Amino acid sequence: MVLITVGPAKRLRTWRLVAETEECRILEAEMHGYKVVGIDVESEDRVAPCLRSLAEHGLLSCTPQSCMDSLEYCVVQSVSSSVLLAKCGDAALRLYLAHPVPGWEPVLLPLLAAMGAVPQVYGRLVFLGEPAGIVTEWVSGESLGDVAIREAEEYLLGGNSTWVARRAASLLADIHKSLAARGLVRHVCRARRDISERVEWYVSRLPRTIANELKNVVKKAAELPHMGLCLAEGPTHQDPHLYQFVARGNEVLIIDLVGEPFRYPGSSLVTEPLVRDLAVLLRSLSYAALLALKRSQELEGTKRRLAAEWLRASTEEALSAYNSRTSEVTTIDDYIAIGFFVAERLVYEAWYEYLYETGLLDIVVEAAKHKQLRPDV
Structure with a gap:
């Protein structure tokens, strides 16, 4: 199994099961006052099927709903301490692995979009009522x-x-x-x-x-x-x-x-x-x-x-x-x-x-x- 987290989060022994489907398990742990999310999958290429199965079970949603269609053939590019980045065709998937997500993103994102300073946003992911990530255009540069x-x-x-x-x-x-x-x-x-x-x-x-x-x-x-x-x-x-x-x-x-x-x-x-x-x-x-x-x-x-x-x-x-x-x-x-x-x-x-x-x-x-x-x- 692959636990999509990095650094000391991988060594935490206090993971709690939050959700489980036929494709994956979602785990949580506390670390320095933050909630760390782990995605337990067979391999990195199963991240996208995991998300789709969570959506089918009503645990994950994307606004607008059509943005879920972008999550096909996703290839994990990098995993930092707080974000997983995957390339899904012409889309970029950024999953939040640490919560709470800093509160200024909702303020800054529309502002920067109006300035043309961020990639085009296709949608936002919500997992059990909390921000779970964002889907944008993939930027080659x-x-x-x-x-x-x-x-x-x-x-x-x-x-x-x-x-x-x-x-x-x-x-x-x-x-x-x-x-x-x-x-x-x-x-x-x-x-x-x-x-x-x-x-x-x-x-x-x-x-x-x-x-x-x-x-x-x-x-x-x-x-x-x-x-x-x-x-x-x-x-x-x-x-x-x-x-x-x-x-x-x-x-x-x-x-x-x-x-x-x-x-x-x-x-x-x-x-x-x-x-x-x-x-x-x-x-x-x-x-x-x-x-x-x-x-x-x-x-x-x-x-x-x-x-x-x-x-x-x-x-x-x-x-x-x-x-x-x-x-x-x-x-x-x-x-x-x-x-x-x-x-x-x-x-x-x-x-x-x-x-x-x-x-x-x-x-x-x-x-x-x-x-x-x-x-x-």
Whole structure:
């Protein structure tokens, strides 16, 4: 049998049977305050028959009903900690494997659809009254994460492009401007004590040896609560790293709106500073720089200096592109706060990479230890 979950969820022994048909079983477990869903099937190519059998038994519905017709010959492409992605002909199936699904997707999806920034939506899946997934057009393109790594690799060989940073930050800024135009953004003046609480929550779950590697970043994040800043807040994406963006010709689309998986409990349904999204994007550029450096097999010397240069140039490009489009929405306070949110995101990433054994924890630790290899803002 194949249990479609990843990381520690596979090792949970407290699965509870929720539904069963002749094609599959649906299981649930609790993990860090979230409900984790497991799809128990004979093989990955049985996911679509499983969903159709659930629909036939009245356990699963799709709105509009015709979207169930798209779920034929589905091939699983990837399984993350919170989403299963399958290609079903010309359709993409995204199943939620962690609940509650961040509450801002219903707000952001129509907004981004009007901007042409997301794939065409064919329908929504509901399982036993809860959001279970979404069916959209399949987007053939290249993720900006892969483009950024290639861009950084070319920089190590004499290139000078920072296109990814500019393009992704520009799209993020346009989204935030649209939120403000619809009255969904307000300036909130308060000390952001919840950030230090999040950092402490993540660090407390890491082995001491890893937590010690993060001490400089933790110290920077801890400074934030002592600053009274007025920040532009609204419904944010929460997790706009570069692998959430796909380039299709001249278009750049966002393909995932479910937010950070297994983030600090209780914080997924609140408004947050818009620039926290920008901080997530900047951290993603750091990943690209370090992965390019790692692939070069020359971790010190000239290549290391050039990787840091590309990151600095890309960070400046992203900040410039974002500021030029959001000057009527954000203030100097927002830009003061970016560095703190970069620090908070890095600590979250360390916990996530450790928890899911992704093999990328060393990338985060390297950025934590060396200031020039993380966004300097």
